[in-house]
Amino acid sequence: MDRSTPGTLRKDAVVTIEAVKRALLAQTVEVPSWAYGNSGTRFKVFTTPGTPRDPWEKIADAAQVNAFTGAAPRVSLHVPWDEVEDYDALATHARDLGVRIGTINSNVFQDDDYRLGSLANPDPAVRAKAVAHHLDCLEVMRAVGSTDLKIWLADGTNYPGQDSIRARQDRIADGLAEIYAALRPDERILLEYKFFEPFFYTTDVPDWGTSLVHCLALGDQAQVVLDTGHHAPGTNIEFIVAQLLRLGRLGAFDFNSRFYADDDLIVGAADPFQLFRIMHEIVGAGALDPALGVNFMLDQCHNIEEKIPGQIRSITNVQEATAKALLVDADALDVAQRSGDVLGANDVLMDAYNTDVRPLLAQVRQEQGLDPHPLRAFAASGYADRVAAERVGGTQAGWGA
Ligand code: LRH
Ligand code: MN
Ligand code: MN
Numbered sequence: 422m423d424r425s426t427p428g429t430l431r432k433d434a435v436v437t438i439e440a441v442k443r444a445l446l447a448q449t450v451e452v453p454s455w456a457y458g459n460s461g462t463r464f465k466v467f468t469t470p471g472t473p474r475d476p477w478e479k480i481a482d483a484a485q486v487n488a489f490t491g492a493a494p495r496v497s498l499h500v501p502w503d504e505v506e507d508y509d510a511l512a513t514h515a516r517d518l519g520v521r522i523g524t525i526n527s528n529v530f531q532d533d534d535y536r537l538g539s540l541a542n543p544d545p546a547v548r549a550k551a552v553a554h555h556l557d558c559l560e561v562m563r564a565v566g567s568t569d570l571k572i573w574l575a576d577g578t579n580y581p582g583q584d585s586i587r588a589r590q591d592r593i594a595d596g597l598a599e600i601y602a603a604l605r606p607d608e609r610i611l612l613e614y615k616f617f618e619p620f621f622y623t624t625d626v627p628d629w630g631t632s633l634v635h636c637l638a639l640g641d642q643a644q645v646v647l648d649t650g651h652h653a654p655g656t657n658i659e660f661i662v663a664q665l666l667r668l669g670r671l672g673a674f675d676f677n678s679r680f681y682a683d684d685d686l687i688v689g690a691a692d693p694f695q696l697f698r699i700m701h702e703i704v705g706a707g708a709l710d711p712a713l714g715v716n717f718m719l720d721q722c723h724n725i726e727e728k729i730p731g732q733i734r735s736i737t738n739v740q741e742a743t744a745k746a747l748l749v750d751a752d753a754l755d756v757a758q759r760s761g762d763v764l765g766a767n768d769v770l771m772d773a774y775n776t777d778v779r780p781l782l783a784q785v786r787q788e789q790g791l792d793p794h795p796l797r798a799f800a801a802s803g804y805a806d807r808v809a810a811e812r813v814g815g816t817q818a819g820w821g822a
Contacts, residue, residue, distance in 0.1 A: 495523030540596030577620025644672025675720030689738030
C-alpha cells in the first residue's frame with residue numbers, strides 16, 4: 422500500500438483498507454475464566470468489589486467483554502477451578518449470554534500428590550492419577566462442546582540429581598500418549614511450555630523445542646501453546662512463532678506481557694512492538710485465518726486493576742497490533758527484502774507500526790453496531806456497580822488460594 426505521508430492511511434487505498442477491516446472484523450480472542458477472579462502474588466491477593474463467586478459469574482463477566490468488543494466470543498475454563506455439577510448447563514448459560522466455552526485447561530499443579538511432578542512423577546500411581554485427570558478433562562470438553570485440551574505441566578526438579586532428566590521425559594511421553602490415544606479425530610492436545618517455575622533446576626517441558634518433540638511424537642492432533650510470558654528475557658518470540666507456523670504446529674497463544682518473568686500483565690502493555698512483530702509473522706503466514714487453527718487466547722491476571730476493563734484493554738491491544746500488522750505493505754517489503762535493502766525493508770515495517778490505527782478500529786466497531794470506545798462504554802454501562810452490589814465474597818483466581 423502506498424502512503425502519501427508516512428504513518429497515515431492513504432485515502433485512495435480503499436480496497437486494501439476494506440480487506441484490513443474484514444480481517445479485523447473476523448478476528449476473535451479467547452478470554453480466560455481466571456482473569457475475572459481475584460489474584461495476586463504470594464505476598465498479597467487484593468480483592469475487587471463485584472468479583473465473581475463461581476464459574477457462572479465469571480462467564481457473565483466474560484460475556485461483558487464480548488458485548489463491548491464484539492471480539493471475545495469464547496471463554497477458557499480451568500479444571501478444577503471451574504468445576505461445576507452440570508457442564509451442559511454451564512455451556513447453555515454461556516450461549517445464553519452470547520459466548521461459548523472454549524479451551525479446557527487441566528490442572529495438575531495444586532494437589533499434594535504432585536510434589537514430585539504429575540506425568541513425570543517417579544511414582545506410577547501419581548502418574549496414573551494425572552492421566553486420569555486429563556481423561557476427565559476430555560469429558561468436560563465434550564460436555565461443553567469444546568475440542569481443545571490445554572496441558573501445562575508444572576513438573577520439574579529443584580536440585581541436580583533429584584531425578585533422572587531422561588526418565589522424566591520418557592514418563593511424560595508415555596503419559597501424553599495415553600491421553601492422546603483418547604482423543605477423537607476433531608480434538609486437539611495443546612501442550613504449553615514454560616522455562617521455569619514452580620521448579621527451579623529442571624522443568625520437564627521448558628521450551629518450544631521440547632513441546633514440539635512431544636507433539637511430533639504424538640501426531641497431528643498435538644500442537645504447541647506459546648505463552649508469551651514463558652521465555653527467558655531477550656528470547657526472540659516471533660522467531661518461534663515463525664518456526665512453529667512453518668511446521669503447522671502452532672496451536673494457540675497464551676497472550677500476556679511481562680517485564681521480568683511470568684508476570685501475566687495485560688498483553689501489549691510491556692512491549693507493544695513485540696506484539697506487533699508476533700502478529701506480523703501471523704499475518705505473513707495467513708494464520709489469522711481460523712482454518713489454520715491458531716487460537717488467540719489471553720492468559721492474564723489483574724492483580725490491582727479492574728478485571729473486565731483489563732480484559733477489554735487486552736482485546737483492543739491485540740486488535741491494534743493486528744491492524745498494524747495487516748497494514749504492512751507486503752509487496753514493498755518483499756521488494757526491499759529481495760533487493761537487500763536493509764533500511765528500506767525495516768522502514769516498511771516501521772511505517773505500519775507507527776500508524777495510528779485507533780480511528781480505523783473505532784470505525785470497524787461502529788460498523789458492527791458497537792460503541793467505538795469499548796472501555797468508556799463499559800464504564801458508562803453501570804455493570805460494575807451492579808455486580809459490586811449483588812455479589813458478596815468473590816473468590817480468588819485459583820492459585821494463591
Ligand atoms: C502457567 C500458566 C498456564 C496455567 C495458567 C494459569 O504459568 O501460564 O497456562 O494454566 O498459567
Ligand atoms: Mn499460560
Ligand atoms: Mn504462565
